[in-house]
Amino acid sequence: MRSIYIYSLLILAVSCKNEPEIQTNAPVENSTIELTDAQYKSAQIETELISSREMSSLIRVNGVIDVPPQNMYSVSAPMGGYLKSTHLLPGMHVKKGEAIATLEDQQFVNLQQEYLTVQVKMAYAKSEMERQMELNINQASSNKVYQLAQMEYNSLRISSKALSEKLRMINVNPSTLSESNLSKSVKIYSSIDGYVSAVNVNIGKYINPIDVLFELVNPTDIHLNLKVFEKDVAKLVIGQKLFAFTNSNPDKKYICEILLIGQNINSDGTIEVHCHFKNYDRTLLPGMYMNAEVEINNTKIKAISEKAVVNFKGKNYIFKQIGKKKYKMVQVELGSKENGFIEILKGQQMNGKQIVVAGAYTLLMTLKNIEEE
Numbered sequence: 001m002r003s004i005y006i007y008s009l010l011i012l013a014v015s016c017k018n019e020p021e022i023q024t025n026a027p028v029e030n031s032t033i034e035l036t037d038a039q040y041k042s043a044q045i046e047t048e049l050i051s052s053r054e055m056s057s058l059i060r061v062n063g064v065i066d067v068p069p070q071n072m073y074s075v076s077a078p079m080g081g082y083l084k085s086t087h088l089l090p091g092m093h094v095k096k097g098e099a100i101a102t103l104e105d106q107q108f109v110n111l112q113q114e115y116l117t118v119q120v121k122m123a124y125a126k127s128e129m130e131r132q133m134e135l136n137i138n139q140a141s142s143n144k145v146y147q148l149a150q151m152e153y154n155s156l157r158i159s160s161k162a163l164s165e166k167l168r169m170i171n172v173n174p175s176t177l178s179e180s181n182l183s184k185s186v187k188i189y190s191s192i193d194g195y196v197s198a199v200n201v202n203i204g205k206y207i208n209p210i211d212v213l214f215e216l217v218n219p220t221d222i223h224l225n226l227k228v229f230e231k232d233v234a235k236l237v238i239g240q241k242l243f244a245f246t247n248s249n250p251d252k253k254y255i256c257e258i259l260l261i262g263q264n265i266n267s268d269g270t271i272e273v274h275c276h277f278k279n280y281d282r283t284l285l286p287g288m289y290m291n292a293e294v295e296i297n298n299t300k301i302k303a304i305s306e307k308a309v310v311n312f313k314g315k316n317y318i319f320k321q322i323g324k325k326k327y328k329m330v331q332v333e334l335g336s337k338e339n340g341f342i343e344i345l346k347g348q349q350m351n352g353k354q355i356v357v358a359g360a361y362t363l364l365m366t367l368k369n370i371e372e373e
Helices: 002-018 037-043 106-137 143-169 360-372
Strands: 032-034 046-049 051-066 072-076 081-086 099-104 185-189 194-199 212-217 223-229 241-245 254-261 270-277 289-305 310-312 315-323 326-331 334-338 341-344 354-358
Touching: 032 360, 037 360, 051 270, 051 334, 081 212, 099 212, 106 143, 223 289, 241 270, 289 334, 289 354, 310 360, 315 360, 326 360, 354 360
Parallel strands: none
Antiparallel strands: 032 326, 046 354, 051 223, 051 289, 072 212, 081 099, 099 185, 194 212, 223 270, 241 254, 241 289, 254 270, 289 341, 310 315, 315 326, 315 354, 334 341
C-alpha cells in the first residue's frame, strides 16, 4: 500500500514538471494568456496602439448583369394566328426590321377584304355626297338628303382609318393593298438590333394575342446590378467609377459608372446599386454573375499592421494587452488593406489599447496547443 502511494506522488510530480507555464481562463475563441519572463523574451512580443489612418479603401461587392425594362422586348401577334415559319433560336442575333416569323390565318384575309370593300364604298359615298351637295346648292335636293350622304361618307372614312390601323398592326401596308395581293400570311419583324433571349413557340402552334412568341434583348445598355451592404453605401456617389470582372476571367476588368443607388434595404441587409458599362462587350450576358471593386479615396479608418491579425478556424483575431505580459485574444472584422496596414472595422472600441503586432502568431499557437491538451 505504501509503495502505491509513493508511485502516485511520483506520477503527480512528473505531470507538474511537464505542465506548460501558461494559464488560460477561456476557450481559444476568447482567451486570456499570461506569459512568464522567459516566454515573453522568447516570443519577442511587440505592441502598438491602433491608429487612425487615411487609406484608399477598397469595397469588394458582387452582383449580376441586368437589362433595364426599356431594353427588353416581348414579341406577340396582335391578332393571333398559326405560326407558319421562324428561324429564331435563343442567343441568335437579329437586326431591326428583319422578318423573324410568319403567321397565317383566315382572319387576315377577312380584314384585308373588309378594308378594300370599305374603300370601294367610300369612293361611291364621296361621289354621292358631292352630287347631293351640287343639287342642294341648286335647291334641287333637300338639306336632309345631303346631310345623310355626308354622314355616310364620313362614317366610311372612319371605318377606313380604323381598318388601316389594324392592317398596320399585322404589318400590312394599306396604301399598297389591292385585290391582287390579298394574302392569308403576315410577317412579324424585329423592332430592335439585339439578340433572342427566349423562343416560346413552335411551327404550327396557334398563337393567341396575349401569347409571347419571342423575347428580344437590346444589350447596348446592359447594367450591372450590385448588392452593397448598408454600411458601405454611404461611401458611394452617382458617377463614381468602379472595376468589374467575372470569376472565369478576373484579370479582364470592365470600367463601370454608378448610375443609381437604391433607397430600399433588402432582407439580407444590402442595397441595390445600378452601374453602366463604359464599353459594351457582347460576351457579357444578362444573368451573368460578376464581382466589382470600388476604390474609396482618402477615407479615415482605424488600422493596424497586418502582422497583428491571425486567422483561426476561419475567423480573424488580434491580441490586445490587458496587463503586464498578459494578453486577450479578440475576434475582429477586417476591411481594406494598404501598404502593410489593414482596417479594423469598429476599431474605435480598441482606442487606447496596446495591440500585439509581433509575436501574435506565437500566442495563437500556444493557446491552440493548450486547447488540444
